[in-house]
Amino acid sequence: MRWGEIIKRLVLIPPTLAGVGVIVFVLLRIVPGDPIAMMIPPGASAADIDRLRALYGLDRSIPEQFVSWFGHVLSGDFGRSISLRQSVSELILARLPATLELALVATLIAIALGLAVALTGVYFRGRRLEWAVDGGIGVFLAIPDFLWALILLLSFGVLIPLLPTSGRIDPQIDVSFRTNFYLFESLLRGRIDVVGALLSHMLLPAIALALPFAALIARLLKASLSEAEDQDYAQIARARGFARPAILLREVFPNALIPTIALGGVQITLLLGGTVLVERIFSYEGIGNMAIDAVINRDFPLIQGLILTFAVLFIALNLAVDVVVTLLDPRLRHG
Amino acid sequence: MTAVLSIQDLHVTIGRGARAANVLRGVSLEVQPGEVRGLVGESGAGKSMLGRAVLGLLPADAWIGKGGIAFAGRDFLTLPERERRDLLGRQIALIPQDPMTSLNPVKRVGDQIARVLQRHLALSRRQALQRATELLAEVAIRDPQRVLGLYPYEISGGMRQRVLIAMAFGCDPSLIIADEPTTALDVTVQRQVLQLIERLRERRGAAILFVTHDLGVVAKICRTMTVMHAGRVLEDGETADVLTRPRHAYTRALLAATPRADRPADALRPVPPALIESLWSEAHRLDRLSIVGRT
Numbered sequence: 001m002r003w004g005e006i007i008k009r010l011v012l013i014p015p016t017l018a019g020v021g022v023i024v025f026v027l028l029r030i031v032p033g034d035p036i037a038m039m040i041p042p043g044a045s046a047a048d049i050d051r052l053r054a055l056y057g058l059d060r061s062i063p064e065q066f067v068s069w070f071g072h073v074l075s076g077d078f079g080r081s082i083s084l085r086q087s088v089s090e091l092i093l094a095r096l097p098a099t100l101e102l103a104l105v106a107t108l109i110a111i112a113l114g115l116a117v118a119l120t121g122v123y124f125r126g127r128r129l130e131w132a133v134d135g136g137i138g139v140f141l142a143i144p145d146f147l148w149a150l151i152l153l154l155s156f157g158v159l160i161p162l163l164p165t166s167g168r169i170d171p172q173i174d175v176s177f178r179t180n181f182y183l184f185e186s187l188l189r190g191r192i193d194v195v196g197a198l199l200s201h202m203l204l205p206a207i208a209l210a211l212p213f214a215a216l217i218a219r220l221l222k223a224s225l226s227e228a229e230d231q232d233y234a235q236i237a238r239a240r241g242f243a244r245p246a247i248l249l250r251e252v253f254p255n256a257l258i259p260t261i262a263l264g265g266v267q268i269t270l271l272l273g274g275t276v277l278v279e280r281i282f283s284y285e286g287i288g289n290m291a292i293d294a295v296i297n298r299d300f301p302l303i304q305g306l307i308l309t310f311a312v313l314f315i316a317l318n319l320a321v322d323v324v325v326t327l328l329d330p331r332l333r334h335g
Numbered sequence: 336m337t338a339v340l341s342i343q344d345l346h347v348t349i350g351r352g353a354r355a356a357n358v359l360r361g362v363s364l365e366v367q368p369g370e371v372r373g374l375v376g377e378s379g380a381g382k383s384m385l386g387r388a389v390l391g392l393l394p395a396d397a398w399i400g401k402g403g404i405a406f407a408g409r410d411f412l413t414l415p416e417r418e419r420r421d422l423l424g425r426q427i428a429l430i431p432q433d434p435m436t437s438l439n440p441v442k443r444v445g446d447q448i449a450r451v452l453q454r455h456l457a458l459s460r461r462q463a464l465q466r467a468t469e470l471l472a473e474v475a476i477r478d479p480q481r482v483l484g485l486y487p488y489e490i491s492g493g494m495r496q497r498v499l500i501a502m503a504f505g506c507d508p509s510l511i512i513a514d515e516p517t518t519a520l521d522v523t524v525q526r527q528v529l530q531l532i533e534r535l536r537e538r539r540g541a542a543i544l545f546v547t548h549d550l551g552v553v554a555k556i557c558r559t560m561t562v563m564h565a566g567r568v569l570e571d572g573e574t575a576d577v578l579t580r581p582r583h584a585y586t587r588a589l590l591a592a593t594p595r596a597d598r599p600a601d602a603l604r605p606v607p608p609a610l611i612e613s614l615w616s617e618a619h620r621l622d623r624l625s626i627v628g629r630t
Contacts, residue, residue: 126395231436232431232433232436232437233436233437233438233439233440234439235392236392236429236431236437238390238391238392238423239390239391239392239423239424239427239428239429240423240424240428240429240451240454240502241420241421241422241423241424241425241454241455242420242424242454243420250450251439251442254439254441254442255439255440255441258441328441329441330440330441330486330488331440331486331488
């Protein structure tokens with residue numbers, strides 16, 4: 001990806017988001033399910049229902065509704081949640097940091113695990129330990145994150161109750177934070193006790209999210225490392241008296257990193273998608289958990305806002321991956 | 336005088352059991368200090384495999400069944416790994432065949448040269464880069480300071496080969512294995528690279544084992560030569576003698592198949608298939624006699 005291509009991609013972001021908006025908006029209104037039906041008290045009259053419907057603009061045609069919603073979105077107003085009766089943007093902004101922090105911690109765990117496994121596997125190439133590594137990667141690739149969430153919840157929350165299994169932080173801890181980035185803020189303020197409490201809550205969901213992603217990173221990186229080690233420049237390094245670990249780290253790894261990031265980086269979006277179920281399982285107060293409630297309540301404005309938020313995150317991540325790859329590969333950087 | 340490289344009855348086999356294939360069938364040769372020895376033969380003769388065996392670059396499934404490699408009188412095969420690594424790159428260097436794939440694509444030229452120098456000579460990073468500049472100037476690269484900061488894809492094939500030659504001579508080795516260093520280059524660049532290797536050798540006095548299939552190159556720069564076929568040495572001697580009075584039928588056939596300026600092109604004759612056939616069947620007969628390859 002050269003710089004010109006990245007600019008092209010930037011230009012394509014607004015139409016992409018508009019497309020996502022149209023699809024979500026129309027789909028929500030075609031499939032059965034009615035937000036008003038979810039909120040009316042039993043015994044409400046037909047007139048009451050019609051009044052509520054009109055209040056939320058649901059009595060108008062879909063194109064009319066869309067134009068009105070889209071106009072507001074362009075000015076930064078995502079409407080009000082029907083079920084929570086609050087501004088959608090405020091709701092999302094309050095919860096988004098929790099999800100971002102969880103995804104970041106999960107990604108860091110996945111990278112550390114993936115690197116360690118890939119380097120171990122490639123170091124023992126052609127020996128029995130390599131088979132064990134490959135087999136292990138295969139198993140971990142086959143088990144999805146929500147299953148890990150349940151396994152971890154049962155193992156370390158119920159059978160051996162080591163770690164908290166619900167929420168973002170203990171309710172008795174007075175956080176009184178200025179932002180909703182609890183982890184970053186407590187790190188910056190040096191509140192190690194709070195950092196510990198936050199991480200202990202985050203650990204199980206983060207590991208659940210990290211394991212399949214770690215296996216993916218390990219598989220991609222190990223294949224790239226093996227391929228790069230067979231190249232002439234790596235072989236010749238041996239004839240120059242360099243030891244194998246040094247060659248793997250200094251000659252092979254920088255080359256293997258590029259395809260791994262290019263292919264694996266975009267898969268962070270899978271991890272982000274995984275937050276929906278995993279946050280639910282651990283009652284973690286992020287936007288994934290919120291999305292499930294929004295869907296159950298047919299909360300159209302909130303669902304639309306959340307889907308757009310996820311779309312923005314996905315696009316930003318893909319772009320970030322391209323930028324990183326361009327920075328790492330001199331052939332692209334100067335091309 | 337101790338030979339800088341002495342190979343005795345070297346047998347190398349690739350694979351084991353039923354799929355084992357012998358690639359070297361008892362090769363012996365010596366390279367004296369400062370000597371330039373041509374190692375010639377057709378593809379599959381085992382000449383590159385011999386170079387790789389010396390450098391410890393044999394493929395993972397290849398193994399040395401028998402024989403020895405000695406470097407300056409030290410048995411190279413039983414040398415502890417650490418000591419061998421200290422010699423490789425320092426006393427024994429390689430000029431590889433393909434300059435396009437032999438440099439790390441994501442590292443700057445200067446980095447790659449400096450790292451070899453730092454590995455073997457007690458130099459700081461700054462000193463190593465300074466030395467790298469001098470080396471590049473020595474291999475006739477203009478504006479070496481600028482080239483140090485470039486990536487391999489930014490320079491031509493001929494220039495990359497010069498960089499690799501600079502790296503090979505960088506630690507003043509006593510032996511250089513040149514593995515068909517001009518094969519991947521176009522003809523005009525070939526000449527320059529040969530002259531360059533020749534000049535550096537005169538100045539620095541390394542011995543060179545020059546692996547090539549080009550008799551013209553051998554005639555030009557090698558004082559002695561070894562002719563290989565099917566993993567065996569067929570003939571060995573002073574280049575002038577071998578080329579003017581070849582003793583082995585295969586060498587004569589090779590000479591007859593080599594284009595020369597003083598001979599019309601229609602005088603060229605391919606190496607007779609019957610000769611090749613008989614050489615291979617002899618090699619295979621030797622395989623059956625020896626136990627190597629059957630263990």
